Amino acid sequence: MTTATPDPHDLFVIGGGINGAAVACDAAGRGLSVVLAEERDFAEGTSSRSSKLIHGGLRYLETYDFRLVREALREREILMARTPHLVWPIRLVLPHVPGLRPLWMIRLGLLLYDHLAPRRRLAPSETIAFAHHPAGAALKPEFRRGFAYSDCRGDDARLVIANLLGAEQHGARILARHRFVAARRDGEVWDIQLENAITAERLALRARALVNAAGPWVIAAGAAIDGVGLKRRLRLVKGSHIVVPRQWEGDHGYYLQTRDGRTMEAFPFEDDFTSIGTTDQPWEEPAERVRIADREIDYMLAEVNRYFRKPVQRADVVWSYAGVRPLFEVGGARDSDLSTLTRDYSFDIDHRDGRTPVLTIFGGKLTTHRRLAEDALAKLAPFLRPPRPGATAQEVLPGGDLGPDVESFEASLKRDFPWLLEPQLRRYSRLYGARARALLGSARALTDLGTPFGADLYQREVDFLIETEWARTADDILWRRTKLGLRLTAAAVDRLSTYLAAAKKQPARSGDPIPLPRSDGG
Numbered sequence: 217m218t219t220a221t222p223d224p225h226d227l228f229v230i231g232g233g234i235n236g237a238a239v240a241c242d243a244a245g246r247g248l249s250v251v252l253a254e255e256r257d258f259a260e261g262t263s264s265r266s267s268k269l270i271h272g273g274l275r276y277l278e279t280y281d282f283r284l285v286r287e288a289l290r291e292r293e294i295l296m297a298r299t300p301h302l303v304w305p306i307r308l309v310l311p312h313v314p315g316l317r318p319l320w321m322i323r324l325g326l327l328l329y330d331h332l333a334p335r336r337r338l339a340p341s342e343t344i345a346f347a348h349h350p351a352g353a354a355l356k357p358e359f360r361r362g363f364a365y366s367d368c369r370g371d372d373a374r375l376v377i378a379n380l381l382g383a384e385q386h387g388a389r390i391l392a393r394h395r396f397v398a399a400r401r402d403g404e405v406w407d408i409q410l411e412n413a414i415t416a417e418r419l420a421l422r423a424r425a426l427v428n429a430a431g432p433w434v435i436a437a438g439a440a441i442d443g444v445g446l447k448r449r450l451r452l453v454k455g456s457h458i459v460v461p462r463q464w465e466g467d468h469g470y471y472l473q474t475r476d477g478r479t480m481e482a483f484p485f486e487d488d489f490t491s492i493g494t495t496d497q498p499w500e501e502p503a504e505r506v507r508i509a510d511r512e513i514d515y516m517l518a519e520v521n522r523y524f525r526k527p528v529q530r531a532d533v534v535w536s537y538a539g540v541r542p543l544f545e546v547g548g549a550r551d552s553d554l555s556t557l558t559r560d561y562s563f564d565i566d567h568r569d570g571r572t573p574v575l576t577i578f579g580g581k582l583t584t585h586r587r588l589a590e591d592a593l594a595k596l597a598p599f600l601r602p603p604r605p606g607a608t609a610q611e612v613l614p615g616g617d618l619g620p621d622v623e624s625f626e627a628s629l630k631r632d633f634p635w636l637l638e639p640q641l642r643r644y645s646r647l648y649g650a651r652a653r654a655l656l657g658s659a660r661a662l663t664d665l666g667t668p669f670g671a672d673l674y675q676r677e678v679d680f681l682i683e684t685e686w687a688r689t690a691d692d693i694l695w696r697r698t699k700l701g702l703r704l705t706a707a708a709v710d711r712l713s714t715y716l717a718a719a720k721k722q723p724a725r726s727g728d729p730i731p732l733p734r735s736d737g738g
């Protein structure tokens with residue numbers, strides 16, 4: 217069966233990763249009518265598999281990518297205000313290793329990093345002696361000196377949801393689990409075919425402009441757009457992470473130099489864990505098959521164990537994930553080191569006599585999604601009915617209106633819901649920000665939150681995620697909307713799946729079809 221919506225929308229976005237979500241949010245905020253379709257769950261592609269750093273990228277200074285670093289550092293400041301619950305400061309400790317990068321080089325790099333863009337809230341870098349610094353306690357005694365500098369961590373998958381909620385708030389239509397099949401030019405508009413990824417039902421839409429934000433699948437999506445030949449060659453570069461029980465006291469992370477000249481990070485993760493990553497490996501298979509290799513785990517363990525007193529063992533690994541960076545080649549970089557391929561984004565734009573434009577997004581970083589969207593809308597502006605100016609640099613995304621800061625928001629939540637357990641309150645405030653109040657509603661006791669599923673997951677949160685965040689499967693909830701997959705037992709996951717199967721029999725939101733299959737677990 218084919219359902220048709222008669223009026224052309226202004227913009228159709230392919231892909232519900234961070235870049236598609238940010239474009240939809242920016243465009244809808246300008247008053248454009250927007251539809252976004254994601255084939256799987258939102259952020260199920262690269263945008264839930266990043267290192268979760270909101271950063272300028274210290275190491276890109278080595279490849280002289282100053283413009284990218286400056287722009288990303290500016291975005292770091294904006295995102296701290298736009299999504300304060302999802303982006304938080306972290307102090308990173310960089311041990312000096314004789315024989316690797318010299319002290320003067322690191323010092324110079326950090327000086328630049330401190331000053332390339334205005335830094336209002338984050339402390340500047342400093343030189344530290346580990347004998348007198350708490351970060352030294354976890355390190356082997358041969359590491360004597362190092363540096364500490366500021367960056368931010370963020371929740372990648374939740375940043376995607378926050379942008380989609382922002383888009384929806386401005387009237388965008390957000391379609392989960394709808395595959396873009398093809399688009400054909402018909403005079404002034406695009407005729408777009410979608411397929412419901414669950415029921416195989418076809419849906420037809422019309423839009424004046426297209427944005428291809430399919431990330432690693434950008435070439436395949438582009439091939440289904442009439443008259444668009446994408447000539448760029450994408451390189452898929454795999455990066456993997458392992459998660460182990462918490463390895464040290466304190467909120468700081470470590471930025472570690474590896475023996476092959478790369479860098480790796482180790483961070484506190486979800487309070488009780490440490491995440492370690494990432495690698496840079498060419499990936500030749502389809503992007504959706506990406507997985508961590510045993511030798512990557514060996515490599516990461518060998519490298520971190522050069523630094524830490526307490527060895528991390530293979531048996532400590534409680535979770536791992538891998539993703540592919542969709543990088544594109546510039547000039548003669550084809551055979552160069554994969555870690556030096558640019559992380560910057562670029563666009564192709566194609567149109568017929570000023571009509572039916574399609575903008576294709578190549579590359580990008582989690583950190584620069586807002587700026588990328590602003591640039592994309594500027595490129596499309598000549599083709600669209602005059603929209604309002606963009607306001608994403610000033611606008612706070614849903615959940616971000618916390619008041620002065622996260623800590624005072626948590627204190628107010630504690631006053632109003634004194635029966636909430638401390639870690640649960642903290643988890644709600646970090647995941648949902650001010651929307652935590654909508655989740656909790658009129659609950660007056662833990663028992664008001666309904667069926668407990670394990671850890672601190674209750675029915676009310678599950679329902680909230682189904683009703684307001686397009687969640688359908690246990691994996692959506694446990695690995696993308698939250699990271700409770702780290703804490704739930706197999707029996708608890710089964711209980712949740714049974715509950716979700718029953719919930720799917722109820723009407724779903726946003727025309728999202730039911731039932732849905734299990735996804736691959738992030």
Ligand SMILES: Cc1cc2nc3c(=O)[nH]c(=O)nc-3n(C[C@H](O)[C@H](O)[C@H](O)COP(=O)(O)OP(=O)(O)OC[C@H]3O[C@@H](n4cnc5c(N)ncnc54)[C@H](O)[C@@H]3O)c2cc1C
Pocket residue numbers: 230231232233234235236253254255256257258259260261262263264265266267268269270271394395396397429430431432433437453454455456494538539540541579580581582583584
């Ligand atoms: C290992 C790793 C670590 C990283 N670390 C960082 C970091 O710390 N900081 C940082 O700033 N950046 C980081 N990045 C980069 C960042 O994660 C990516 O730039 C970003 O997530 C890309 O988002 P995207 O929206 O372009 O792609 P994706 O998130 O992959 O989204 C594309 C979406 O399009 C959908 N799609 C594809 N085809 C179709 C179709 N036909 N119909 C409908 N939907 C379709 C896919 O299902 C997918 O969800 C990292 C990347 C990797 C791989």
